[in-house]
Amino acid sequence: MxxxxxxxxxxxxxxxxxxxxxxxxxxxxxxxxxxxxxxxxxxxxxxxxxxxxxxxxxxxxxxxxxxxxxxxxxxxxxxxCAYMPQRDLLMPWRSILDNTVLGLDVQGVPRAAGRRRAAALFEQFGLAGFENAYPAELSGGMRQRAALLRTVVQDRExxxxxxxxxxxxxxxxxxxxxxxxxxxxxxxxxxxxxxxxxxxxxxxxxxxxxxxxxxxxxxxxxxxxxxxxxxxxxxxxxxxxxxxxxxxxxxxxxxxx
Structure with a gap:
């Protein structure tokens, strides 16, 4: 270190x-x-x-x-720096998978590649099976895990x-x-x-x-x-x-x- x-x-x-x-x-x-x-x-x-x-x-x-x-x-x-604010700020009209790729979309990562990168983390983040769910369907803890996944999938230092x-x-x-x-x-x-x-x-x-x-x-x-x-x-x-x-x-x- x-x-x-x-x-x-x-x-x-x-x-x-x-x-x-x-x-x-x-x-x-x-x-x-x-x-x-x-x-x-x-x-x-x-x-x-x-x-x-x-x-x-x-x-x-x-x-x-x-x-x-x-x-x-x-x-x-x-x-x-990947920055996760206090509120999860998930967009209610987007699926959880689509929420998690927002940062990658902004970076210009091709949409299919971004979705593959994010989807590969869903099991580690306890979200497997909820890729197509919407934020209102998730518990508070699951929403926070989704927000953190959206943060770290950007692969910042x-x-x-x-x-x-x-x-x-x-x-x-x-x-x-x-x-x-x-x-x-x-x-x-x-x-x-x-x-x-x-x-x-x-x-x-x-x-x-x-x-x-x-x-x-x-x-x-x-x-x-x-x-x-x-x-x-x-x-x-x-x-x-x-x-x-x-x-x-x-x-x-x-x-x-």
């Missing part, structure tokens, strides 16, 4: 508003290894989604910050997930956390995931980046030295509880402000 596969160097972001400049990101600097799973947590509104927009090239940084991938400057460019399970019930969420670990390990993705759930961050990630209130800066880069594969019973293990307590103390400490 390379420690400098993905680098954010001094990434800041300030928006112009009628009330004046609004600083959102403050010199974010970190390195992420190839195949690593990194969770990003922090208070609501601190700038996590803005960070992902900069990472994916949807927003340019301000103040000279850089995003680098394998040593190349990719700041402000798209096509390196980085997978960015913004609260992918936030709207799901507890049992479905736990099931999908276990499932996500399996497909991540199988495909060796490099994953960054925003979450507000401290347990989810520890359970899934190799590292947890903790952001301060806006303007966001990294106030802790916590390694998660728990063995894989991880099972649900790990949530009550002393070493897991200790990591959870450390993050809770940090997030609720007045010093973080």
């Amino acid at each position: 390379s420690d400098d596969y993905l680098r954010l160097r001094g990434v800041s972001k300030t928006f112009a508003t009628p009330a004046g400049p609004l600083p959102v990101l403050d010199r974010i600097d970190t390195a992420i290894g190839r195949g690593e799973f990194v969770a990003v947590i922090g208070p609501s509104g601190c700038g996590k989604s803005t960070l992902f927009n900069v990472l994916s090239g949807l927003e340019p940084p301000t103040g000279g910050g850089r995003v680098e991938l394998a040593g190349a400057d990719i700041t402000g460019t798209v096509g390196h 980085i997978v960015a997930l913004d609260e992918p399970f936030g709207a799901l019930d507890s049992l479905t969420r736990t099931d999908l956390q276990g499932w996500l670990q399996g497909v991540w390990r199988r495909h060796d993705w490099t994953v960054l995931m925003i979450t507000h759930d401290i347990r989810e961050a520890i359970y899934l990630a190799d590292r947890v980046l903790v952001l301060s209130p806006r303007p966001a800066r990294i106030i802790r880069d916590l390694a998660v030295p728990l063995p894989r594969p991880r099972e649900v019973r790990l949530l009550t293990a002393p070493e897991f509880v200790a990591l959870e307590a450390e993050l809770l103390d940090l997030l609720h400490s007045p010093a973080r402000r």
Whole structure:
């Protein structure tokens, strides 16, 4: 695993508003290894989604910050990152298979080739037999799996997930956390995931980046030295509880402000 596969160097972001400049990101600097799973947590509104927009090239940084991938400057460019937003955004009038090939259609991949590429993943994603179903016919968990399939079938270097399970019930969420670990390990993705759930961050990630209130800066880069594969019973293990307590103390400490 390379420690400098993905680098954010001094990434800041300030928006112009009628009330004046609004600083959102403050010199974010970190390195992420190839195949690593990194969770990003922090208070609501601190700038996590803005960070992902900069990472994916949807927003340019301000103040000279850089995003680098394998040593190349990719700041402000798209096509390196597959970005899954909080909502599944499946189009209700398209079948699940047709939804999953939307990104490939935009890239100009021939339709038949795109459908073959997506269809080959349906069994791994627990969607076999639902290729011709419509979003309204699927459970919330299945819709999220379809949205993730649509994201990763584009075969990007980085997978960015913004609260992918936030709207799901507890049992479905736990099931999908276990499932996500399996497909991540199988495909060796490099994953960054925003979450507000401290347990989810520890359970899934190799590292947890903790952001301060806006303007966001990294106030802790916590390694998660728990063995894989991880099972649900790990949530009550002393070493897991200790990591959870450390993050809770940090997030609720007045010093973080």
